[in-house]
Amino acid sequence: MKKFSIITFGCQMNVRDSHIIREKLLEENYIEESPENCDFVVINTCSVRKKAENKAKVYVREYKKKGKSVIVAGCIPHHDEKNLLKIGADIVIGTKNYAFIHKIIKEWQNQKKPESFLNRTPKKEIFEPIKKPEDISTFVDIMHGCDNFCSFCVVPYTRGREVSRDAFEIIEEIKCLVKQGVKEITLIGQNVNSYFDGKYDFAELLAIIEEIPGKFWVKYSSPNPRDFSYKVIKTIKNSEKISRWFHMPLQSGSTKVLKLMKRDYTKEEYLDLINLIRGELPEAVITTDTITGFPGEDEKDFEETLDVVRKVKFDMAFMFKYSRRPRTPASFLKNQLSERVKAERLDKLIKEVTKGILERRKERIGKVYEILILEKAEKYRGYSKGITRENVKILIKGEFEKGAFITCKIKELKGHSLIGENLKEAQKCIL
Numbered sequence: 247m248k249k250f251s252i253i254t255f256g257c258q259m260n261v262r263d264s265h266i267i268r269e270k271l272l273e274e275n276y277i278e279e280s281p282e283n284c285d286f287v288v289i290n291t292c293s294v295r296k297k298a299e300n301k302a303k304v305y306v307r308e309y310k311k312k313g314k315s316v317i318v319a320g321c322i323p324h325h326d327e328k329n330l331l332k333i334g335a336d337i338v339i340g341t342k343n344y345a346f347i348h349k350i351i352k353e354w355q356n357q358k359k360p361e362s363f364l365n366r367t368p369k370k371e372i373f374e375p376i377k378k379p380e381d382i383s384t385f386v387d388i389m390h391g392c393d394n395f396c397s398f399c400v401v402p403y404t405r406g407r408e409v410s411r412d413a414f415e416i417i418e419e420i421k422c423l424v425k426q427g428v429k430e431i432t433l434i435g436q437n438v439n440s441y442f443d444g445k446y447d448f449a450e451l452l453a454i455i456e457e458i459p460g461k462f463w464v465k466y467s468s469p470n471p472r473d474f475s476y477k478v479i480k481t482i483k484n485s486e487k488i489s490r491w492f493h494m495p496l497q498s499g500s501t502k503v504l505k506l507m508k509r510d511y512t513k514e515e516y517l518d519l520i521n522l523i524r525g526e527l528p529e530a531v532i533t534t535d536t537i538t539g540f541p542g543e544d545e546k547d548f549e550e551t552l553d554v555v556r557k558v559k560f561d562m563a564f565m566f567k568y569s570r571r572p573r574t575p576a577s578f579l580k581n582q583l584s585e586r587v588k589a590e591r592l593d594k595l596i597k598e599v600t601k602g603i604l605e606r607r608k609e610r611i612g613k614v615y616e617i618l619i620l621e622k623a624e625k626y627r628g629y630s631k632g633i634t635r636e637n638v639k640i641l642i643k644g645e646f647e648k649g650a651f652i653t654c655k656i657k658e659l660k661g662h663s664l665i666g667e668n669l670k671e672a673q674k675c676i677l
């Protein structure tokens with residue numbers, strides 16, 4: 247059992263965890279292979295929505311049938327451990343013991359009977375640094391877990407209580423990544439703005455990162471509007487590296503539904519926060535998450551969500567139908583809505599949000615941005631994919647080196663894509 251493959255579902259935290267698992271296994275001389283050619287497959291699962299969960303379980307059964315050994319990691323083990331062993335998992339591990347996955351595999355190989363190692367959690371929370379970045383953009387985790395207990399969310403039950411990572415461990419990891427050519431760092435945690443390592447809060451952490459030498463940008467995900475402070479906004483305003491992209495999950499625009507969700511802010515407070523951010527940082531990019539069809543949401547509540555969308559004009563949104571998750575308080579609420587009603591409202595919401603997105607993109611035509619080149623645009627010959635510090639994706643004419651920072655002027659909006667031209671190239675053309 248030397249050849250492994252990793253299949254990752256879900257959030258940025260899972261992507262990062264899969265990277266840590268990969269580094270650990272490669273350090274132990276395991277060989278990475280495609281799922282078809284491996285001896286064992288690690289399926290890093292997500293349980294935020296039923297759909298993602300069902301898909302992962304299909305994979306477990308399928309790879310078992312193909313004669314692979316199957317390791318199930320991620321969030322599903324934290325609430326469905328026994329069932330995973332029943333459907334074919336050989337090893338079940340949780341989100342806390344990736345640091346010693348290699349030891350768990352060795353132990354399992356000695357007895358070869360399906361086993362859960364979920365309770366093998368380390369005494370102290372482990373934050374494994376990434377040693378070899380795979381790309382110019384990398385996730386750095388600053389905290390694990392969440393204490394908010396939004397009524398629809400499984401994360402507090404799968405990722406546990408909030409633990410913030412020591413600020414200097416984070417700084418050392420970022421310095422090491424920047425030395426290896428990383429240009430875009432995304433700080434991740436389930437609720438980054440409640441970061442506090444006992445000495446530094448989130449704003450102070452950002453200010454320390456700003457002092458790290460080198461040309462790179464810093465983004466973060468996900469904050470919670472509930473306790474997003476003016477101090478953080480000010481710190482960002484006084485920085486060069488920190489993105490003016492604010493991913494502010496709204497979830498619902500109705501204060502009644504926000505209460506049922508236990509989100510702990512009102513429609514008005516959310517709008518005030520957005521106005522505060524835009525007041526201080528007019529160039530701010532605002533994106534969001536929404537849940538449509540939450541139990542008890544009526545037409546009037548849904549209108550409130552549409553009202554916020556019209557007022558804010560988000561630059562992007564991740565929009566979902568409410569998905570009933572096991573043992574979450576919302577799953578016991580009365581007035582669960584039908585899939586038809588949820589789908590109809592989601593449709594309407596997507597239309598309204600898209601109007602705002604296109605309006606915001608049109609406003610960028612003619613403007614000049616510094617962008618980071620991410621890769622060649624496979625679908626558009628002779629173009630490169632780039633991104634601004636504010637996380638706006640741009641297609642730029644010409645082929646540029648990955649990781650280069652160039653200045654570009656937005657020429658047009660083609661469908662949903664912003665098309666830019668490199669200013670230097672344009673000047674050369676003029677001369």
Ligand code: SF4
Nearest residue numbers: 392394395396399401
């Ligand atoms: S803040 Fe986010 S991760 Fe935490 S419980 Fe709420 S939705 Fe889940």
